[in-house]
Each structure stands twice: as C-alpha cells, then as structure tokens.
Amino acid sequence: MIALKLFSKILVANRGEIALRIIRACRELGIKTVAIFSEADRDALHTRFADEGICIGPANPLHSYLNIPAVISAAEVSDCEAIHPGYGFLAENPEFAEICEASGITFIGPRSEHIKLMGNKIQARNCAVRAGIPIPPGGVEGVSDPEEALQGAKQLGFPVIIKAASGGGGRGIRVVHSEASFRTSFSMAQSEASSSFNDPEVYVEKFIESPRHVEIQILADNDGNVVHFGERECSIQRRYQKLIEEAPSPAVNEELRKQMGDAAVKLTRESGYVNAGTVEFLLDKDGKFYFMEMNTRIQVEHPVTEMVTGIDLVKEQIRVSAGHPLGFKQDDIRIQGHAIECRINAEDPEDHRPCPGTITFFYAPGGPGIRVDSAAFESYYITPHYDSMIAKLVAHGRDREEALARMQRALEEFVIEGIKTTIPLHQRILATMKFRKGDYATDFIEEMKK
Amino acid sequence: MDIKEIREILRLLDRYGIQDFTLQRGDNRIRVKKGGLLEEPAQVRYREIPVAETLPSAVPAPEGVPGPTPPSTTGDQLTVNDNQFLVTSPIVGTFYRAPSPESPPYVEVGSAVSKGTVLCIVEAMKIMNEIECEVTGKISTSLVENAQPVEYGQPLFIIDLV
Numbered sequence: 031m032i033a034l035k036l037f038s039k040i041l042v043a044n045r046g047e048i049a050l051r052i053i054r055a056c057r058e059l060g061i062k063t064v065a066i067f068s069e070a071d072r073d074a075l076h077t078r079f080a081d082e083g084i085c086i087g088p089a090n091p092l093h094s095y096l097n098i099p100a101v102i103s104a105a106e107v108s109d110c111e112a113i114h115p116g117y118g119f120l121a122e123n124p125e126f127a128e129i130c131e132a133s134g135i136t137f138i139g140p141r142s143e144h145i146k147l148m149g150n151k152i153q154a155r156n157c158a159v160r161a162g163i164p165i166p167p168g169g170v171e172g173v174s175d176p177e178e179a180l181q182g183a184k185q186l187g188f189p190v191i192i193k194a195a196s197g198g199g200g201r202g203i204r205v206v207h208s209e210a211s212f213r214t215s216f217s218m219a220q221s222e223a224s225s226s227f228n229d230p231e232v233y234v235e236k237f238i239e240s241p242r243h244v245e246i247q248i249l250a251d252n253d254g255n256v257v258h259f260g261e262r263e264c265s266i267q268r269r270y271q272k273l274i275e276e277a278p279s280p281a282v283n284e285e286l287r288k289q290m291g292d293a294a295v296k297l298t299r300e301s302g303y304v305n306a307g308t309v310e311f312l313l314d315k316d317g318k319f320y321f322m323e324m325n326t327r328i329q330v331e332h333p334v335t336e337m338v339t340g341i342d343l344v345k346e347q348i349r350v351s352a353g354h355p356l357g358f359k360q361d362d363i364r365i366q367g368h369a370i371e372c373r374i375n376a377e378d379p380e381d382h383r384p385c386p387g388t389i390t391f392f393y394a395p396g397g398p399g400i401r402v403d404s405a406a407f408e409s410y411y412i413t414p415h416y417d418s419m420i421a422k423l424v425a426h427g428r429d430r431e432e433a434l435a436r437m438q439r440a441l442e443e444f445v446i447e448g449i450k451t452t453i454p455l456h457q458r459i460l461a462t463m464k465f466r467k468g469d470y471a472t473d474f475i476e477e478m479k480k
Numbered sequence: 481m482d483i484k485e486i487r488e489i490l491r492l493l494d495r496y497g498i499q500d501f502t503l504q505r506g507d508n509r510i511r512v513k514k515g516g517l518l519e520e521p522a523q524v525r526y527r528e529i530p531v532a533e534t535l536p537s538a539v540p541a542p543e544g545v546p547g548p549t550p551p552s553t554t555g556d557q558l559t560v561n562d563n564q565f566l567v568t569s570p571i572v573g574t575f576y577r578a579p580s581p582e583s584p585p586y587v588e589v590g591s592a593v594s595k596g597t598v599l600c601i602v603e604a605m606k607i608m609n610e611i612e613c614e615v616t617g618k619i620s621t622s623l624v625e626n627a628q629p630v631e632y633g634q635p636l637f638i639i640d641l642v
C-alpha cells in the first residue's frame with residue numbers, strides 16, 4: 031500500500047463547498063492542489079485554500095467552470111496529474127472525462143464509457159435488468175410517438191411517469207394520472223428534455239406512489255473489488271431536489287440493507303464500473319425496491335455515509351484513481367450510529383426561490399457530532415450564477431434520537447444574516463411527528479404544506 | 481501615484497518576473513529595474529498561506545490589517561490611463577512572444593500596432609491562439625515573459641493609443 035504512489039498535484043475543477051472538501055482531502059494526503067476560479071470567485075474560499083489558483087473565465091459558468099478547453103489548459107499549464115470534478119459542472123460529462131483521458135490527465139471518477147452508459151437512463155435500466163435488479167415496470171426503450179407511448183401507458187396502467195432518457199436534476203419529468211392529460215404531458219416532457227438535455231428521448235414507466243428514495247453508496251477499484259457502504263435515505267425532497275438525507279434509513283433493516291447493497295454491487299460489477307458511485311432506488315410501502323438510476327460522481331450527501339462508516343470517500347476516490355486497491359473488504363464496513371444532513375440553501379423557505387445576496391453575519395455551529403461543510407463566510411457574496419447551496423450541516427449521534435437532538439441544537443446555533451435560508455424550513459421539518467418517527471416518503475414536503 | 485500603487489506595481493512585477501519596467505502617466509514616470517538577483521521564473525503559483533490564516537472569522541478583521549493575499553492579479557487591478565489600452569489574455573494557456581523559438585517576437589516595446597496585428601500566441605490544449613490587437617497604437621509595456629503560463633484576464637501588454 032505505502033509503496034504505491036499517489037498524485038503529486040491535482041486540479042480541482044469545481045467551486046464552493048465541494049471544492050473545499052476535495053482540497054481538504056488532498057492536504058491530508060499530502061497532495062498539492064490547483065483551484066480554478068471564475069472572475070466572480072476571486073475571493074472565494076476554494077481559491078484561497080488551494081496551493082495555486084488559476085482564473086479560467088468570467089462569472090458565467092458556460093465560459094468558466096463548464097469550459098472544457100480552459101479547464102484542461104489550466105491543468106496543463108500547472109502540471110497537474112489528475113482532475114477531481116466534484117459534483118455538478120463537468121462531473122458527469124463523458125466528453126470531459128474522455129478529453130482528460132486523451133490528454134494524459136487522470137479523471138478522478140469512473141471511465142467516460144460508464145458516465146455515458148449511466149447518463150442514459152434507458153441504457154442504465156437495461157443494464158440493471160441484465161444484472162437481475164428489479165426496475166419499475168415499463169421503460170426499457172425510448173418512445174417518440176405520443177400514440178405509441180399512450181398505448182404503452184395504458185398497458186402499464188395509470189398513474190405513469192414520463193422521464194427524459196438523458197435526464198437529471200428533476201427536469202423532464204411528468205407524472206400522469208389519467209389518459210386525458212397524457213398527450214399534453216408527453217409533449218411537455220419531450221420539449222423539456224430537448225431544451226434541458228439536448229436530447230428529446232423520453233420513456234414511460236409505472237409510477238410508484240409515495241415511494242421512499244433510498245440510495246446505496248458503492249466504491250470499486252481497478253482490480254474488480256467492489257464494496258457498498260449501506261444506504262442513505264433521501265426522501266425529504268422538493269421538486270425532486272434533496273433537502274435532508276440520513277443514514278441509516280429508518281425504513282431499512284439489516285436484511286433489506288443486504289439485499290439492496292448486493293443489488294448495487296451486482297450492477298457495479300455488471301457494468302465494470304470503477305471509483306465511487308451511487309445506485310438510487312425507489313422503495314415502496316411494501317418494502318420492495320426498484321432501480322432508479324446510478325450517479326457516477328461523489329454526491330452532495332456523501333458526508334452522512336462518511337460519518338457512519340468513518341471512511342473518507344473523497345480520499346478513497348483519489349486512491350482508487352491512482353491505481354490503489356481498496357484497503358478494506360465488505361466485512362470491514364460497519365455502520366456506527368446515525369447521521370443526518372440538512373442542506374442550507376440561500377433561498378426563500380416558503381417559495382424555494384433562490385435568494386442571492388451578501389452574508390452580513392455568519393456563525394457556524396460546532397460541538398460534539400457536528401460537521402459543517404461550507405464555503406461561506408461573513409461578507410461573502412452569493413452570486414446568482416451558481417448553486418444556491420451555501421452549507422451542509424451534518425449531525426452524528428449514537429442513535430437517531432441523539433443525531434436528531436444534535437441537529438436541532440445545531441440549527442438553533444447556526445446564524446446566517448443578510449440572506450434568507452432554509453434553516454427555518456429544516457426546523458419545521460424536524461419538529462414534525464412524522465419526521466421524528468422516520469415515517470415519511472418523497473411526498474413529505476408537499477403533504478406538510480397542506 | 482501613491483506609495484500603495486507603487487507597492488502594487490512592484491508586487492506585480494515580481495509576480496510576473498519582469499526585470500525592467502517603465503510606467504508613464506502624465507508627468508509621473510516610474511522606472512523599476514531589477515538587478516543582481518537570480519531570476520525567479522514567473523509562475524501561476526502565487527502563494528502558500530497556512531490554512532489558519534485564511535479561515536474566515538465571525539469577527540471582522542480590524543481595518544488596516546491586511547487580509548489574505550488576493551489570489552491573482554488581472555486587468556481590474558492593473559489600471560491604465562485614458563490614453564492607454566490594456567491587452568488581457570482571453571484564455572488560460574502558455575504565452576509565446578514569437579511563432580517559433582527561432583522567429584523574432586511578433587511585437588516589442590515600441591512596435592507600432594493596429595487593429596488585427598498579431599501580438600502574441602497563447603497556447604491552450606496544443607492549439608496556438610493568435611492574440612490580435614484591437615486598437616491602434618504603440619506597445620508601451622510587455623508584461624509577460626516568453627513561455628510563461630497565463631490565466632484568463634491576465635494583462636499581457638499595455639498599448640499607448642495613438
């Protein structure tokens with residue numbers, strides 16, 4: 031293990047808290063870092079924390095953080111051996127991974143072919159079928175003709191869900207409850223898919239009513255070793271965007287964890303996937319689970335898994351990319367205690383509209399079991415150019431009760447002035463009986479607002 | 481021109497490894513010449529600050545206490561007067577003064593330039609991007625040494641407008 035070399039310098043192709051997260055992992059591993067930044071991020075923390083920094087473009091992410099030639103050129107002029115893409119931006123762009131490979135720069139993540147495979151939801155579903163993993167009925171091929179799609183929907187029985195083949199981030203999704211509204215929803219999903227992902231292909235599957243969203247974290251090395259780290263419960267969402275995640279899930283017992291974990295490992299093996307990834311499942315009321323999609327990146331909510339397993343997933347990603355075999359086996363992974371993450375966004379807690387502005391006062395909570403991943407600070411200006419998430423507040427405890435108590439205590443301590451945040455919304459959610467009992471599904475926020 | 485500005489200029493010259501520099505603004509003229517010291521190559525690298533120093537604090541730093549060094553210096557910090565034009569790099573890459581190591585530089589200090597004159601090359605991803613002049617004038621200052629990395633927005637030349 032020790033004899034194997036790690037990288038000496040890594041370019042961090044991201045911004046905000048995840049860029050900081052990667053820089054921290056590199057520092058602990060003794061790896062130098064190069065930050066890239068846009069003109070709007072000159073004073074951002076990732077720019078300051080990295081060993082070097084290179085301005086790669088203007089504030090508009092299309093010309094900076096999404097500008098592949100600029101990112102590659104920055105890696106070349108600074109002699110970086112590898113690029114960590116974080117999440118978002120170029121993290122799941124197969125073309126970018128391919129260019130890195132062609133330029134002799136290690137892309138810290140899966141190979142481009144796997145990003146491409148899992149990026150197409152229809153191909154991913156077929157891969158799951160080959161691996162023997164249940165998927166919701168329907169949707170093994172794309173449809174473009176509304177009449178043909180309607181026939182398919184009738185066979186499945188309403189309600190159905192129409193999804194974009196290249197989808198993500200909750201766009202290009204329509205739930206249809208009856209035949210009457212099918213045609214309109216179908217064409218809307220098509221045009222949304224076309225405008226958001228430049229690919230009008232959609233598919234229709236049976237809609238699983240009020241499911242839970244439960245995902246399995248996996249890690250695979252180049253020698254064919256695959257382990258899973260148990261599940262994350264991500265059902266607290268609004269507009270298909272996660273707000274609170276916890277591990278373990280209140281709805282998953284040891285037996286189900288093993289089944290879902292085995293399924294995720296099988297899919298990973300079937301596809302030949304390498305590095306960290308997340309297999310997302312829908313879990314219905316009867317405890318049946320269905321493959322939804324695989325995310326080929328480190329995820330926003332990875333800290334909850336780190337807190338309960340004690341494993342630094344970002345460091346593991348770097349080690350695997352440098353060719354190291356995994357230093358542990360499935361039996362070595364132990365889930366200890368309970369962790370919850372609240373995403374603190376700069377947004378109106380009522381209508382969820384992003385709320386850019388300057389933070390006039392910032393005090394992050396601390397104390398036992400609290401972890402704050404944030405790139406915000408006092409006088410930090412939240413630009414409208416990027417994501418509205420400003421902090422991830424994570425609480426770990428012996429059990430769920432202690433983790434909840436710590437989270438509530440930390441939410442009270444957290445002071446962010448000058449902008450509106452989701453802190454009050456989190457406090458309301460945590461105060462509900464349903465959440466406290468762990469009895470909730472993806473429709474929780476909608477139901478709470480009624 | 482005050483001491484703060486001169487300090488800023490000195491810092492810039494150091495950063496880009498410039499040996500000889502003259503700036504004239506109206507009646508004010510400043511010339512800086514480095515000598516006797518080993519040349520330190522200009523780099524994109526700009527600092528190594530211990531993390532503790534850059535940690536944001538809930539308590540604002542008192543006025544006058546310098547904060548962390550700004551990460552980089554580009555067009556918005558180097559100011560030119562109304563009769564001058566600052567050419568900045570439109571891309572991240574490697575700066576070349578000439579089309580090949582044997583060729584003479586595209587331009588030198590004093591060269592007359594006009595719209596469309598090629599000033600230099602910035603190589604990014606093995607592609608040679610010719611940087612063309614957008615104004616008519618005379619090269620007053622060349623800010624980057626040959627074969628050095630440049631970032632987006634980094635000043636390359638100061639041109640005296642005609």
